[in-house]
Amino acid sequence: MQTAFYQHKLTNLMTTDRSEWQRIYQACKRGEVTCAHCQEPVRMHMSINKAPYFDHPKSLFDCAKQVQKLEQTRVNKDQPKTEAVGTNVGGFILPKGRSIESTSSTEPVLSWKDPEHIRAFPDFTKSAPPSKDHSDSYRIVLEQSGVILDSAQWQAVIKTEGPLQLVAGAGSGKTRVLTSRAAYMLNHVGIPPEQMILVTFTAKAAREMKERMQIYPGINKPTLRKLMIGTFHSIFYKMLIHHEPEKWDSRYLLKEWQRSQIIKEAGREMGLEEKEFAFDQALTQISLWKNHLVSPEQVKPADVWEERCSYLYSRYEETRKNRSAFDFDDMLTGCYDLLVHNDTLLKRYQTRFSYVSVDEFQDINKIQFKLIQLLCEPQRNLCVVGDDDQSIYAFRGSDPEYLRSFSSLYPEGQTIILDQNYRSTHPIVSLANNVVTSNKKRMSKQLEAQTTSDTVPFLFFPYDEEEEATMIVTDIKERIEQGASPSEFAILYRTNVHSMALFERLIQSSIPFVVEQDGESFYKRKVVKKALAYLRISQHPDDTDAMSDLIGALFLKQERLTEIKRLSIMQDCSLLDALKHLDGLKPFQAKKDGGPASSMFGY
């Protein structure tokens, strides 16, 4: 049924503004929306596949029918807007004081749209299975260990000398190729592990590669330990620390708050207000310049913003150098300087790392490319793997152009395209192909799925991210009720901020879930934890956990929590009130405890 009582009004979902739906949905959860017939609380069902409706399955009456009659009556234009108690409307008794009106107009404002299923285009054609009559012994060995490679993948594995560009679409087995190739080089060609280096973009990817390699024939743990697989920062920082341990000692690494402090101090010199100027973005801009090897003197500001950032950049660098400190960007620029200015050292590393592979090459930036270029000379045994369709870090200086121009940078090299997708079905791959072809500036390739399915992707049209989260979680719940396992579901989101509504719905639903992320979850961030602790303690002045989360924000040490607890017992007051009785506070602590913090709590 579409009608129920909410806030003393008869509310029809069809005529209620859609921006209200989530509020009504949450009110239903709190039992504040009742059946227009039996007055029992109702639930609002909001899923992907069906327009929302009110539901109370345990009702003793045929409420749906009665409410439907009421709805029909309402359609009658002559019907008065307000009815008194006891008035029988189609067998339906209205309670006192409740008027029949929607929260907005009586015209339908429902913008519900059914999900749109997307048919694959063009139709699926099965590609020929990889031929099995190969005579390469290592390929057979790999197959026996369950690592099957198609012809293009195998060609990439055995091309170990000279420049190689692997253009690998999503799910085309690039990780399989990179790891098989490393195993082939170690085990079949006999290249010592110390001579190989494999650069990944995340520490997680590096770990996964090592893990995957454990299953390869002839690869043991000692060999894997000698193989250098890591991120740009981990690999090049190791070089720095090896040669200039004092200068690059980690205690000189600037923490984020120190970087902010430096730049804000510089901002004050220019009269920039913290509330009005985006210092965090200025730091990103500085980082961008550093990664492009643009020194403060070389910046040519294009606008006022860049002009300000350029001043901040020079002051930031001055302060940093005066303190003999460094930041993450300096690890790469520092290593580049070290190698460029020390020919003997450079030659040593060029000989030592004579086989270099770089994963996610589409996300490389200038300083990273320069370092790789230096390291690979003169043998040029460089294998880069990437997909310009998956370039996502342009905002922080990544440039897929290095991948696109690889064949002109290394004309003697070979390009292999991996375009068979082993991960997804044809309807998904064809949808992705059709989206990405809108990008006119891309390397020409067309992914082909290995399998197809009758299940096709669909688009659905939530009003906002709150509604979207509700719909997704309801959909998952329904599927689990029909026998699916929670482990069969994955939800991807663009940024962590977008995950919040989902996170909340999942918690409410009691569906077990894990959040896979490199950074901290929103609720675990210090600042959020503290803000929540303030709110919690304002509601429950005796909440020990909240007080414990807060104590740092009050400039008090954790040890003082025991004292606060003791005071609360002695003075027979709440933990919050006990703060007033704390003695021995330094002026800044007293200000916090008796100032803004306490005024927040109303004393």
Ligand SMILES: Nc1ncnc2c1ncn2[C@@H]1O[C@H](COP(=O)(O)OP(=O)(O)OP(=O)(O)O)[C@@H](O)[C@H]1O
């Ligand atoms: N030749 C092959 N035959 C069968 N399955 C394969 C083959 N190559 C790869 N796969 C499978 O395809 C899936 C994707 O492979 P892999 O993870 O190596 O791809 P990827 O290109 O690194 O993926 P992405 O970059 O999209 O994360 C895996 O499940 C892998 O086992």
